[in-house]
Amino acid sequence: MAEIQLKNISKRWGSFVGVDNFDLTIADREFLVLLGPSGCGKTTTMRMIAGLEEATEGEIHIGDRMVNDLDPKDRDVAMVFQSYGLYPHLNVYENIRFPLKVRKADPATHDERVRKAAEMVELTDFLHRKPAELSGGQRQRVALARAIVRKPSVFLMDEPLSNLDAKLRVSTRAQIKNLSHELQVTTVYVTHDQIEAMTLADRVVVMKAGVVQQVGTPTEIYDNPANTFVASFIGSPAMNLLDGEILNGTFTGKNVTVSGLNAPNGPVILGFRAEDATVSETPAGEIAAPLYTIELLGDATMLTVRAGGQLVSIKAHKELRAQIGDPVAFNVPAAICHLFDHETGGRLN
Ligand code: ATP
Secondary structure, eight states: OOOEEEEEEEEEETTEEEEEEEEEEEOTTOEEEEEOSTTSSHHHHHHHHHTSSOOSEEEEEETTEEOTTSOGGGTTEEEEESSOOOOTTSOHHHHHHHHHHHTTOOHHHHHHHHHHHHHHTTOGGGTTOOGGGSOHHHHHHHHHHHHHTTOOSEEEEESTTTTSOHHHHHHHHHHHHHHHHHHOOEEEEEESOHHHHHHHOSEEEEEETTEEEEEEOHHHHHHSOSBHHHHHHSSSSOOEEEEEEEETTEEEETTEEEOOOOOOSEEEEEEEOTTTSEEOSSSOSSEEEEEEEEEEOSSOEEEEEEETTEEEEEEEOTTOOOOTTOEEEEEOOGGGOEEEETTTOBBOO
């Protein structure tokens, strides 16, 4: 049982707040992803769980123990970093075995455990090689195997895929997901890549400037972003966010009019996702503007117009063709719109 409880933890250096009042219970066996832009406090939060950074305030519990005062080695966590941290002079077998030696695990079990961990990350044929003789993806798998071999209560992973090329990232990501399913170990995973977060997480924590913005399943965060920051951080392209004003249920912005909204009068930010709106069959629509750019994505076509200075993207059928400058119109039904507070960016509907 390795539930992790973070009770109002903060990290300050002098007057600078790296992490502010982070309060969350991570369930036993949950795959939790900390997501946010560079400098938002993800790594610091993870390092506090690991014991590599002392929390200025708050309590950290792993299982039934309060671990604030425990050394990293006594917390029963295994870490995987983006820089694999392998020993160059040891071969793959000895690198994977290393934590068993350090922790004085029964030597009679080493061979079986090393081979099992290597098998799980498909490294059985590489056990005799040194790290320098491996590709980046293989090195990261050695680092994963070295974490697995210890059978820790908690895995902490800090951007483990960021040194890999795009294709390897996708395959290693799938492997991590599969491993986590198989091993059923509570995992905290740090990334700034929203696709990694969406594909791996049971729940995602979106952070900005040390402050948690939203905690939820990938679907909750995508469908009901708590504010404009989350709305624009999750999804590719980012959610269209338009400034305007509501009067009697009709939103009016630059080149945009959406009626049928159930909201009070006043300034507001209207949001909708590129795939939720449609290209209008007629020259009239909620948005009408000249085409700014057209991008062929293979499975779809992305159209972008400039509506009164703001770029608005719509995902259209893959067969759709148009020329830059052509007039295009989009239908944006009220039902697909998100409304956010004009000043705070907080969700209104
Ligand atoms: P990245 O994705 O770039 O790794 P991050 O979200 O993991 O970013 P952190 O490494 O947690 O961010 O850093 C959070 C903030 O705390 C940053 O502004 C960083 O500069 C600051 N910070 C980190 N370590 C220290 C330190 N030892 N002293 C002072 N400030 C620090």
